[in-house]
Amino acid sequence: MEEFFQQLTNGLAVGSIYALIALGYTMVYGVLKLINFAHGDLFTIGAYLGMTLLASFALHETIGPFLGLIVLALMVMGLVAILGAIVERTAYRPLRESPRLSAVVSALGASIFLQNAVMLIYGARFQVYPEDLIPETSIDLFGLYIPVVRILVLFVSLALMAALFIFIQKTRIGTAIRAAAIDQDAARLMGIDVNRVILLVFLIGPALGGAAGLLVGLQYGQINFTMGWTYGMKAFTAAILGGIGNIPGAMLGGLILGVIEALGSAYISIAWKDAIAFFVLILILIVRPTGLLGERVADKI
Amino acid sequence: MKDKSMYIYGGIFAVLAVAPVFLNPYWVDVLNNVGLYAILGLSLNLIVGHAGLFNLGHAAFFAVGAYTAAILNTLYGIPVLWLLPVCALTAGLFAGIIARPIIHLRGDYLCIVTIGVGEILRIALINDLFGITGGPNGIFGISRPTVFGYVIRKPHEFYYLIGTFLMVTIFLFHRLENSRFGRAVNYVREDETAAEGSGINASHYKLAVFVLGAAWAGMAGDIFAAKMTIIAPESFNFWESVVMFAIVILGGSGSIPGVLLGAVLFVGLPEVFRDFADARMLIFGAAMVVMMIVRTEGILPQRPRTYALPEASNAGGNP
Numbered sequence: 103m104e105e106f107f108q109q110l111t112n113g114l115a116v117g118s119i120y121a122l123i124a125l126g127y128t129m130v131y132g133v134l135k136l137i138n139f140a141h142g143d144l145f146t147i148g149a150y151l152g153m154t155l156l157a158s159f160a161l162h163e164t165i166g167p168f169l170g171l172i173v174l175a176l177m178v179m180g181l182v183a184i185l186g187a188i189v190e191r192t193a194y195r196p197l198r199e200s201p202r203l204s205a206v207v208s209a210l211g212a213s214i215f216l217q218n219a220v221m222l223i224y225g226a227r228f229q230v231y232p233e234d235l236i237p238e239t240s241i242d243l244f245g246l247y248i249p250v251v252r253i254l255v256l257f258v259s260l261a262l263m264a265a266l267f268i269f270i271q272k273t274r275i276g277t278a279i280r281a282a283a284i285d286q287d288a289a290r291l292m293g294i295d296v297n298r299v300i301l302l303v304f305l306i307g308p309a310l311g312g313a314a315g316l317l318v319g320l321q322y323g324q325i326n327f328t329m330g331w332t333y334g335m336k337a338f339t340a341a342i343l344g345g346i347g348n349i350p351g352a353m354l355g356g357l358i359l360g361v362i363e364a365l366g367s368a369y370i371s372i373a374w375k376d377a378i379a380f381f382v383l384i385l386i387l388i389v390r391p392t393g394l395l396g397e398r399v400a401d402k403i
Numbered sequence: 404m405k406d407k408s409m410y411i412y413g414g415i416f417a418v419l420a421v422a423p424v425f426l427n428p429y430w431v432d433v434l435n436n437v438g439l440y441a442i443l444g445l446s447l448n449l450i451v452g453h454a455g456l457f458n459l460g461h462a463a464f465f466a467v468g469a470y471t472a473a474i475l476n477t478l479y480g481i482p483v484l485w486l487l488p489v490c491a492l493t494a495g496l497f498a499g500i501i502a503r504p505i506i507h508l509r510g511d512y513l514c515i516v517t518i519g520v521g522e523i524l525r526i527a528l529i530n531d532l533f534g535i536t537g538g539p540n541g542i543f544g545i546s547r548p549t550v551f552g553y554v555i556r557k558p559h560e561f562y563y564l565i566g567t568f569l570m571v572t573i574f575l576f577h578r579l580e581n582s583r584f585g586r587a588v589n590y591v592r593e594d595e596t597a598a599e600g601s602g603i604n605a606s607h608y609k610l611a612v613f614v615l616g617a618a619w620a621g622m623a624g625d626i627f628a629a630k631m632t633i634i635a636p637e638s639f640n641f642w643e644s645v646v647m648f649a650i651v652i653l654g655g656s657g658s659i660p661g662v663l664l665g666a667v668l669f670v671g672l673p674e675v676f677r678d679f680a681d682a683r684m685l686i687f688g689a690a691m692v693v694m695m696i697v698r699t700e701g702i703l704p705q706r707p708r709t710y711a712l713p714e715a716s717n718a719g720g721n722p
Contacts, residue, residue: 131511135511137511137514192692193692193696196696197695197696197699200699200700201656201699201700202510203451203457203652203656204652204695204699204700204701205695206457206514206648206652207648207649207652207653207691207695208691208692208695208696210645210648210649210691211649211687211688211689211690211691211692211695212688212692213688214684214685214687214688214691215685215688215689215692216688217684217688218682218684218685218688219685221681222681222682222685331641335518335522338515339515339519342511342512342515346511346512373526373529373530374526374530376522376526377522377523377526377527379519380516380518380519380520380522380523381519381523383515383516383519384505384516384519384520387505387508387512387516388504388505391507391508391509391512392509392512393512
């Protein structure tokens, strides 16, 4: 039973990272109906930027580990957000009115570009995060020993998701984003600057993805330039699982996927770990073709 | 106009027919790869270009064909060229089984499912499913193809084998494009609801075109296995699917000359960029974005269908 709870908490931590990345996919899809294949690579860049900033500023030593990590996370999120906006400007905006599959090829091109840029800058080998950042102790929780870093990951990502949820649901700008996702033309008629909404989405999504990259670096200590593909695909699967375009759906999908994957690789087979997510996806899509929380879209005639 | 393009195609054909005489084996092999990707691109073009189905896992069907050929050839010694229909059958069957429950899904859902199927298959191959796929090392010792007792082994010999296969593919797919089937599939892509309203069973046509494209990729897999004599799961990863997909969209989806040009660019360009070494793929990715922005419909897009106006005397009796 203890093994089960260990895997469960581990799955929730990984799942919350998937959920953070999935939010970027689902928000972009919501307003542009575009699969942003470069999103996984923005996540990778977040992880690498975190490592570089840690090494060059050593904030955790000068202003304390807690404040240091917060400042670090904000810096990473800001930088990745700017990069996300640049990608939107260069690779997606010129293709806004063109066939959708053309934009997909452009997105794949952007992904290849970013991935290889990371490889050229940092090298193809695994890079290691500094080790002494977070104490390697475990917290005793009802007789269950959970590593501090796992709790940190879960807490930070849930906090970010809650903040996003409130932002989208309660603020005027959030309402504008939801409106643009439902009907761009109608939103424009209501005086919403859709271009700014799209830009905003391309700032928020990559910022969350960058934060997820930093969290992965902190949790596993090892990063590689190809990891954006694995995490990106799992996160995209999570977004589809929850119903793409649906923000709570992405959060739910990510958590479910993380838990199923952790339990599956523990109790079924570790060799099939990366295939489990896709099996679950296919099964769910057969039963619910629009995902768990996706709404049925009526065909327009 | 029609005559002019005939001259151009005739000229290209004549140049390609004698090309191996003037090229060294390395470049002939590059041309072989172009040919193989052109066949794969054309088969995917049926699915993505003509039916508008979002398939980013085409390498899976290519893999099924290649592994069918490899397993049957190494275990039972059946000549690889005899296995062409068997490979088409297994790849088509595999596509039919997986596509049947998902073909009605919205475009982007289909995309992730096809990616997922490709990944599941690759992982299954690495994990040595049923103990016959050879695990991560793959299968080696596939025999060379023989045509009337003549063994094909050098690059320029493969050049003519692949070339023949490509010509047959172009001819058949061109006929298919202009058939009732081709028109129906295009109609489904343009407006599924209207097509249904005109009595076209959209799911049926989508499934048929998906299976046909997959079966063709299976045959390409057979040729690939015979050419390499060794196949491994990593030859069929997501990147291969991306290349095939980009060949179709970038070349011009739904257009045979476009897809052929796309194959030349995608296999040829990395060879030209070879001098950039590590930065090769960086430039490649940037080139994909730039080309897509410059030619949003692809380099040679599908031309609208044109029909001759019926003569005034037999108006209404147009076949």
